[in-house]
Amino acid sequence: MFIWEDKEVRFDIPFTEMRLRSGEKIIDCLEDIEDTKGNAGDRGRLVVTNLRILWHSITSPRINLTIGFNCILSINTKEVNSRVNSTAKTLHMLTMSNKTRFEFIFTNLVPGSTRLVTVSGVHRAYLSSKLYREIKLRGALVQNKQLKILPLEHVYTTVDGVWNLSSDQGSLGTFIVTNVRCAWFASMNEGFNISLPHIQIISIIIRDSKFGPALVITSSEESGGYVLGFRLDSEENMSKLYKEITVIHTTTNNNPIYGVEYKLSALSNEEQNSDILQDAEVIEDPKGEITNTIAAYLAEGVNKSDRPIYSLELGLAVESIKNGFTIQKLWEVIPPTN
Structure with a gap:
């Protein structure tokens, strides 16, 4: 069976694809991680396995993503100012999947936590063990x-x-x-x-x-x-x-051996981590759709004017309105009905 988990980037996947495949194991699990690039303000969980990185929203697990380690082009961590805490650790990644470059930024909202470095450590272990998989x-x-x-x-x-x-x-x-x-x-x-x-x-x-x-x-x-x-x-x-x-x-x-071995400095509860994805809801979304969610991660950048915004007047997410126009003026172009 084709092993796609380490070779692809996918968004809002069904729960069946979030489950660990045979031979895949959880190395670390981080709580209170924000997907700053695509879901700013939404606390989530970051799960690091020997094949990929999984993130999902805590309030709505159907909002999620999976990033294969083979897709990562560059990865680094740094400290930035945060609205939640005075400072926060962030993880910045540039990836390539299906000839498309994506950019991801994850922020650890836990003060003083340095656990995001686990991702770069596991990625190095992945790169050094290619003979197990290639x-x-x-x-x-x-x-x-x-x-x-x-x-x-x-x-x-x-x-x-x-x-x-x-x-x-x-x-x-x-x-x-x-x-x-x-x-x-x-x-x-x-x-x-x-x-x-x-x-x-x-x-x-x-x-x-x-x-x-x-x-x-x-x-x-x-x-x-x-x-x-x-x-x-x-x-x-x-x-x-x-x-x-x-x-x-x-x-x-x-029971495949993928060769990716990484030891945490502070050992986590392995039994607890093994069930970390069991509480997420089952997701059955249509596959193959290109959504505005994906556009938010494009590394080439999308003009802010092209991104959807939330309209208080309509209570909906709408395309950004060009300068000089308002919702009221747009309604005026529709002829009144008798």
Whole structure:
């Protein structure tokens, strides 16, 4: 299943999309956080997971947003003056999603709190753990004929004498299966290698090739849609490797390891955090709509004259009125009815 949580920015999502997906875990939860850019004056809750940042209004959980860590272009915190407190910590983020740049500003309304720095810390942990989630070709994966093992990784199987069929001649090397990925590197050239996380594998089959029966692994379209062929001289050993990869792949995908580890300086109650989204109301809003809410976050900026305002006369949010006009004058352009 496509993992979108770390790759997209979404607004006012249904509660089903706010729920944590398999392998996603809450790292921190901050109360009294204001979405200053889009919902100024509305107190909310900021939830930081190992894949994304979630914010929702306390008074109306249907007002919410989710920001994937892979979308963040820049992030910084600073201290500003606040109407609620003398000073407040703010978090400023610039993001890119679906070729659109968004800007977010979150303000911590709790005096003296520095917890917003958690977001930048988790983001750094996310960037440093890409091998858990992304395919890597010809990387610095091997040293002295040994795969460099990741902190949360455990090796299950190492098989020598495995042919990589990506070239016309094939290359002989070593195949490794771990709880995180499948990896292969050439015996004669360690720099010729591949690391393929289980979460990016969509199929594992044995089929005929011009070299004979081959183990074929296909990666997701999001990772490049690679079709990788491997062959062992013994069909029995190849069948055994196929079964082992299939079992480990299925088991791992039921509880994925995303590799994002971050420890808070002050440990929070993990059991309480695990249920932090349970009280929000179920939201069933139509998807794919471009609303004025989204426009408020555009990084390129929207002229204030283009933003909706609240009209006391009408009791509605309306398009900003141009200079020289009033609500009364606009009503005058409508011919009276007899």
